[in-house]
Amino acid sequence: MLTTTVSLTLTSVILLALVIIFNTVHDPLSASIGFSILGCAITWRLVPVLNDSFLKANLAGKDLNKLDKQIIPESMGVVCATVYLVCLFLFIPFPFMEWFTGKGIISHTEEFQKPTFPHHKLGEFLSALLSLQSMTFLGFADDVFDIRWRDPYNYANTATVSVWTVCRLGMVAVFCTNSINILAGINGVEIGQSLVIACSIAFNDYLFLNGTDPAVEAHLFSLYFILPFIGVSLGLMMHNWYPSRVFVGDTYCYFAGMTFTVVGILAHFNCPRHRMPRFNPTTQKLDYSRARLQKPLGVSALVILKIFSSLSLVEITELENSIEVNNFTLLNLLLLKFGSMNERTLTIKRNND
Structure with missing residues (x-):
């Protein structure tokens, strides 16, 4: 009871x-x-x-x-x-x-209206x-x-x-x-x-x-x-x-x-877009790639970036009209944490982690 x-x-x-x-x-x-x-x-x-x-x-x-x-x-x-x-x-x-209340009726011609349920x-x-x-x-x-x-x-x-x-x-x-x-x-x-x-x-x-x-x-x-x-x-x-x-x-x-x-x-969800690390021809090593976000950012985006930054998951660079951040993939995160490395080392590091 x-x-x-x-x-x-x-x-x-x-x-x-x-x-x-x-x-x-x-x-x-x-x-x-x-x-x-x-x-x-x-x-x-x-x-x-x-x-x-x-x-x-x-x-x-x-x-x-x-x-x-x-x-x-x-x-x-x-x-x-x-x-x-x-x-x-x-x-x-x-x-x-x-549509039940008539607001969904769209005029296809001036003389004729047809419900578009x-x-x-x-x-x-x-x-x-x-x-x-x-x-x-x-x-x-x-x-x-x-x-x-x-x-x-x-x-x-x-x-x-x-x-x-x-x-x-x-x-x-x-x-x-x-x-x-x-x-x-x-x-x-x-x-x-x-x-x-x-x-x-x-x-x-x-x-x-x-x-x-x-x-x-x-x-x-x-x-x-x-x-x-x-x-x-x-x-x-x-x-x-x-x-x-x-x-x-x-x-x-x-x-x-x-x-x-x-x-x-x-709901037709899209898969996340692939973001490869960036190859540096001078050092012949891989660096983490970056994405540019145009200002102003929404409140939700700013909150998420602050949380990720406090967890050391993202490096934020403030520019005049935009913000640059590392791409949110595991490979880019490893390069952010451990620095530039060649492709073989990155592969071994990824599999070990």
Whole structure:
């Protein structure tokens, strides 16, 4: 039973989330934040309520890293994933609200107006939800039936024999889900690493929401999926953090990995650009290469540079209209730390480190 204080706090949080959602109908990003808060509160409340049901269904496991080897509920990731999917299903109309209210009508001629509803965006959104739902089901099936480790690989690539693009997507999905699962076994580590990744993605998306970048829509799409994920993961982590009262199971690992897959693919994220070290023909050695950033820099960029500088990860040179910094790659960092060296030495240094 919840104490009066906790019950009032939970009710207040839910009401706050509903107020944000209904007062920001035409601002999908704000509505997404509201759904994130709502998902966090509901997940936090549902997990302890369903504990006994999971134990009765034999969805339980031993906490092997404790002396008493306590039996606690497992596969609670399905609760987190279900709340997440419900929140996203309810969120579907918000990114398209301007078309529902007539603001999305564009005049193609002076006499004729035609609705230009972005069906391709809706299709991407629904395909993302279908992928997440399917992988959540697979993860829960893995928890219930203890599927062998190689079977999910076969499942993910079943219909990809003749379609190379789909095959690659399947491999990305398998990689992402198993990269979360590979560290499982310690209280809170699956959710912990997932939250670090998700918050990093959200922060990166925020940096691109300046209104001038052509990829704004893609980063908004990413935030619509990442923010509720952060919310429901926080709600579950409160019960999974050391000492865990529940286990998240393979369901959460599959769900988290597929969320990152969906965001990475459908949000059209670009890979980082390659920045080679600079060859000095006089010394016949390699020096670190530099990038020039035009002033004025945004507040976020300045904060990041100051943090990197305090950690000795970047060397900043102030110029009249710009700032020069070393390129952010491991090879350039080694050259910054240890000085110029020939290519063979740099290769050995990189492999040893």
